[in-house]
Amino acid sequence: MKPFLLSRPVLLLSLWAARALAEEAPAPVHPAGIEKAVPSGVIEGGWGYVYAAYTVALAGLVFYALSLWTRRPGAQPPPPGDTP
Amino acid sequence: MPFWSPLALLAVALGLVITHFAVPTTRAWMWKASAVVGLGALALLLYLGLIWAPPEAFMSDVGRILYVHVPFVWMCMIAFTLNVGCAIAYLMKKSWRTDALAESTAEIGVMFGAGGVLMGSIWARPTWGVWWDWDPRLISTAVMLLSYVGYLAFRSFTEDPERRATWSAAASILGYVSLPIVWFSVRWWNSLHQVQSTSQSLDSQMRIVMWWGTVTMLFFLFAFVVKRYEIARSRQSSALEAPPEAPRQEVAA
Secondary structure, three states, rough: OHHHHOHHHEEEEEHHHHHHHHHHHHOOOOOOOOOOOOOOOOOOOOHHHHHHHHHHHHHHHHHHHHHHHHHOOOOOOOOOOOOO | OOOOOHHHHHHHHHHHHHHHHHOOHOHHHHHHHHHHHHHHHHHHHHHHHHOOOOOEEOOOOHHHHHHHHHHHHHHHHHHHHHHHHHHHHHHOOOOHHHHHHHHHHHHHHHHHHHHHHHHHHHHHHHHOOOOOOOOOHHHHHHHHHHHHHHHHHHHHHHHOOOOOOOHHHHHHHHOOOOOHHHHHHHHHHOOOOOOOOOOOOOHHHHHHHHHHHHHHHHHHHHHHHHHHHHHHHHHHHHHHOOOOOOOOOOOOO
8 A cells, every 4th residue: 555645745745845845935035045044144344353454454564574674684783882 | 465476476586686796786775775765665655555555345444464474474475485495405405595595585584474473363263253273274374384483493503514504404305294284284274364366356446455455575585585585694794704605515425
């Protein structure tokens, strides 16, 4: 005897119900179709992070330039007892 | 970005360095011009990145970190590529000049890399919710930076200049293995970090600002390499009473 769940009318009814449920579900926000589990939306604000990153960039350039300046050849005087 | 973008940047950096060393008349002014133009370009980058560029579609204004984070990391990779080039050149034909250039590019690469990682961490907090994640891209970048910090530490601890040059050249080649892993990590593994941006994924205005930032940092990279090279050469002169042009060549028995 055929199992009840595999009979054609029930299978078709199940497929129809699944399709109806899928159509009612909200579409993913991301155009590329990221799964719904992934948070969606736009980050608001965050300028503090932007300023912090730009400050790191500027500070890196400035401090490295300063380190090159202080280490430049001839910048440090010879030790006191080094003169002939 | 097109796949050839990093190679084009590397070619420009290499061209500037080769011109500086091969054409003596450019040595006095080219690095100064590079630094001055870099300062002007940096001022414009602040305007372009913070005001002119549009907000990113999902990250909004936080996406503006892109214009300093990516150029810093690219300069790090260019510096390390120049470094490994010098290391190979030194092993093929021993020269104090290539050794000094290797030292300077390694230090500058670490500086740019550390800045890039720090900015990436700041960027990760509002987008990923964490300052740091044990992600393939982040781990490989940390390993790469640590290997070059070790390279610099080895150079500072070793007294004998010849041994220092030879062994650090070998260490440089070993350390450079991590660079392609960093580059391709976002493609090879399921990384939280996004894959490299392409011309299709970046708005034209954003693309302009990112390139402007990259060219700006390239000017600084060149000026830094020239000045750091002078420091390395000066230290070589101090270490060797009469610095020869090249270390001793081993004579075949």
